[in-house]
Amino acid sequence: MGFINFLVYLAIMMGIFAILSVSLNLQYGFTGLANFGQVAFFCLGAYATTIVTLTFNMSFFLGLIAAMFLAGLFGYIIAIPTADLREDYWAIVTLAAGEIVRIFFLNEDWVVGGGPYRGGAYGVGDIPQPFRSHFSAQTYPFFYLGIVLACLLVTYLIVNRLTKSPFGRVLKSIREGDDNLAQAMGKDVKKFRIKTMAIGGIFGGLAGCLYAHYYGFISPQEFVPLETFIVWAMVIVGGEGNNKGAILGSVIIILFYNSTRYLKDYIPINETTLASLRMVAIGVLIVVVMLFMKEGLIKEKKRIY
């Protein structure tokens, strides 16, 4: 890959994961919802847009909307029976929910149209790229980066607005684990949690859609819980409870993750081993940050009126 192309690739990844990160930050950083199944939104968004644009041949915009809708709906549905669960149980439930989504797509190949070597564990390829025909092979990545950044901007603006509003204020009052105050002040805590999960889902789905159209190929293998925890690493490193931090976290982790990509050209190390070591590094990073820097790089700003 040419160097410029590699940078564009990095930027697109940072953008997509920043959206995921902002979404998770809304759930965990602002509302205290420890979603261990964030990847489910990502996965649903990716598959939804694939089904709409590939199987049914409809436009990218419809795919985008389908992705956001399906993921948001999933967030909403999962939250309804579980919103009042203790935080650790809730983490376990969301972890399991994420896995169920992945298993579903692993087993049900008909969802993406079936056919030989398609769907299920084989994954789905040939996902159409929006407006591809208008651009050359060299310029298209830049255009796509533009789409990603535009989506990120919209995501940031919406989530930021929400968190700075009275709605966000209530979220912050819920996040410390003790609902008493919020209840005593007449706030329907459960409803706020459900809404947050739906919104988190919508943006998670958006990221999934962008991911699917960029890679052109998706498979259940890519939507494993590790993805959720990479996003967690981003939220923690960047600083929970602030949206800029989430974006910064995404930049840092993606850089970190990709920095060793070319290492194998210089060090005689096997590709799988390198990939594994990168994961080990992510795991260690999470531990280290939690131990020494759990506020993250950008601390949450105090709200002064």
Next chain:
Amino acid sequence: MTVIQVIINSIIRASELTLLSLGLTIVYDILKFANFAHTEFAVVGAYLAFFLSVTLGLPMIPAAIIAAIATGFLSIAIDRAVFKKMRNSNGIIIMVTSMGVAIALRNTVRAIWGADARSYVLPLQSPLVTQWFRITSLQIWIIIVGAVAMILFHLLLHYTTLGKAMRASSDNPELAQASGIATEKIVTYVWFIAITFASLGGTLIGMETFLLPYMGFAIIIPVFCATIMGGIGNPYGAMLGALVLGFAENFGLYINFGKVFNLGGLLPFSRDMFIPTGYKPAIAFVMLIIVLLIRPRGILGKKKEG
């Protein structure tokens, strides 16, 4: 496949799960957090046993035992390095940290031994075959080890000082600490016991199937499910939960729901409906959700105040 075979499979599965859920529940109870790295320790133990038996040539049983002990010590080391500093931290923070540990452990195994499946070198199994069921000697061993583990644990809990201290810490941590029961020492023992059991569990699963770096993750949801169903902090609950889940998984796949829906032939609805084997983890998940919604403290769990 006969019902008896399904029952046997359920018991085997329950036995494997018990070895894992027992450890998870005591760590959850005494250390007050959900250890997402628990099943990864099981994997580490299984691979260590592989190293000792296949690479170094030790016989399987000593290999498994030494691996379990080594992994137990590893967990104590990790506790000292990581979790000890977080004794008073918020639950989510420790959980996420344990996930970090899990990712690190899992991928270290993968880095060392690769992503391909590995197998122990075991003597050829000549199964016991009757017209109703089939069972290998390994599977019988699994059941025995599981049962022995349960008995040993029970004896530990009720006939030793450590056991008494553990029960005291479990029922009333503040009082236990105030009355001078050295809680850090108990923590050390709890990790050791929990992880040696888990390691054995992992080894047995590896012997029955094969070793894959991500096998810990494959089993984490069923283990959590068994633990929570039984009631966190209650070792008998963990055993019960494992049993219930073992049966639920195996019967869940065995039952022809088509026959259930047409009420055994009464209704003119004839379709075979089975839960696809690919959805086996979903059974644990669904059971977990149901338990958490109806009785979050689990079957044998303690009632929390307020």
Next chain:
Amino acid sequence: MALAGVSFRVDQGSITGLIGPNGSGKSTCFNIISGFYTKDRGEIYFQGEKIENIEPFRLARMGIGRTFQIAAVTEKMTVLENLLLAPKTQTGEGVFNVFFRAAKIRRQEKENYEKALEILNLVQLYDLRNEYAGNLSGGQKKLLSLGRILLSDPLFILLDEPTAGVNPTLIKDLIAAVKRLRDEEGKTILLVEHNMKVISEICDKVVVLDFGRKIAEGTPKEIQNNEKVLEAYLSGSSKHESIHENS
């Protein structure tokens, strides 16, 4: 402490005290009335309507406000932010409204902000308004709790040990504020207190609990001379409290 056979009436526009030795069930009582505990038996009537299994936040919306024994504040929000949670119908708490009713929300925020500043002055927390609530002392958190009660304008107020941990010089202001709630705003108040001076000064009526039962009811003067009450305080669960203590 489980309650058995506690029955009393709180008259509108009055201040009723709820006292009793530690563990007598006062907090349980509060929690049941405000919906945080569910009751097994018995009936609660609020403004003539029976309350059955209603969630705490709904009761709060119906006009039942309460403070907590350990003052509930959101630690990682400023004092002012905590206070701004109090007004009950905030348009800005709806997701769509945040984007489509921005002007109305801005107006409401301004109004609430000004009211909040007034109240902060009242409870003497004005200078700490931009401080994280988690950094306040216990007594200051109590004042913040009182502040949010004032701002949320409930009909029926449950105060759980409002003076415990509060600086003695502030207690006077606190008492004055509570009295004003009854006298000028016609609020109905039920308070749990261990400070007998406070009880005798502001309560119209006092209800005494012991071991989950009501053992006496009457004016502060009557209660102070009630034998059963004296006995409850001198024996059993608490040997250290005295009904006549000037604390």
